[in-house]
Amino acid sequence: MTCGKPIELEALVAWWLGELAPDAEAPIEEHLFACAHCTARLEELAALASGVRATVREGRVAAGISVPFLEALKRQGLRIREYRVPAGGRVECTLRAEDDAVVSRMQASLAGVKRVDALQRVEVGGEVSEQRVEDLPFDPAAGEVLFLPSAAGLRKMPAHTMRVRLLAVDEAGERPLGEYTFAHTPG
Amino acid sequence: MERDSRLDAVDDAALARRVAAAGGRVDSEAEAELYRRLAKRVRLYGLRHLRDEQAAADLAQQVLLTTLERLRAGAVREPEKIASFVLGMCRMTVLEMRRGSWRREALLAAWGDREEAYEAREPLSLDRDRLAGCLESLAARERSVVLLTFFADKAADEVAAALGLSAGNVRVIRHRALGKLRACLSGEKS
Helix, strand or coil: CCCCCCCCHHHHHHHHCCCCCHHHHHHHHHHHHHCHHHHHHHHHHHHHHHHHHHHHHCCCCCEEECHHHHHHHHHCCCCEEEEEECCCCEEEEEECCCCCEEEEEEECCCCCCCEEEEEEEEEECCEEEEEEEEEECCCCCCCEEEEECCHHHHHCCCCEEEEEEEEEEECCEEEEEEEEEEEEEEC | CCCCHHHHHCCHHHHHHHHHHCCCCCCHHHHHHHHHHHHHHHHHHHHHHHCCHHHHHHHHHHHHHHHHHHHHCCCCCCHHHHHHHHHHHHHHHHHHHHHCCCCHHHHHHHHCCCCCCCCCCCCCCCCHHHHHHHHHCCCHHHHHHHHHHHCCCCCHHHHHHHHCCCHHHHHHHHHHHHHHHHHHHCCCCC
């Protein structure tokens, strides 16, 4: 099963996501209907999209997200527990059995900020672990950084405290945007 | 009935001609093979245009059973252009489905009790543990772009607006992330 002139991956993705004009879609569709090789590649892309949806719904992945994405999760019926935390704030948080996910909404002044890194410090019992997440996505106009932790991972954790320090990073160096404390109790 | 592997060497047009040439008989082997191949393409077309698994499955059944019926009746003028014929049927049926003039009950009433119910292959599905691991291995921004893009099949301009990026930047990040995911899923080192 081969193809002499396979559709480029970028074009295939653009077609799948509806980014192309109708006159650019038609030749791709004609090719797909006559080509088992490119159909198989499209099937892989569709399986990836389906897998991503399932992985998110099952709470297996952690990521910085956006407000529209959070709304999309809710529209699909996921029960989301949200914690809005101001800079310097602390919140008692949990993830109950009936929740599908939890989202932290860290308020910060993001005007003019080019890049945001997060320093995460987790204390479980007496043990401390630290992690730096670089280049978290954010919408400068939103005034908050949204983070979706892995619900599946969180359910396995005992009571713990996580401190997140958001940093604005640019050519001149880095400056703190805020520190946020999440005191987590298992649900 | 076990599939004959020699069918791999037979192209779609030849299968369509076999179905059309069967006359009053039914060439079940050619029909089943043609159904199997085209069902995958129609389902994917349906997912892209209808964004709904059930609707895409209904589209595949409607289009392919109608196609087989037309081939048997000699009503497809150029069986060698079967791919174009099926694509045309897809476009027309999707329009009907969007207009709301298509009814699932009519499909079931027309085809539900037919003996020759051909099976489409199960859709490809990824190992979710592996996918979750591969997603975790992406950089934070790449992972977010992949999730925001594919969770609800959003175009680059929508993802860009949500993340304060340009659409071009999102396409670059998306392309790089997809390359890494494909390598990770296939076990290659990126």
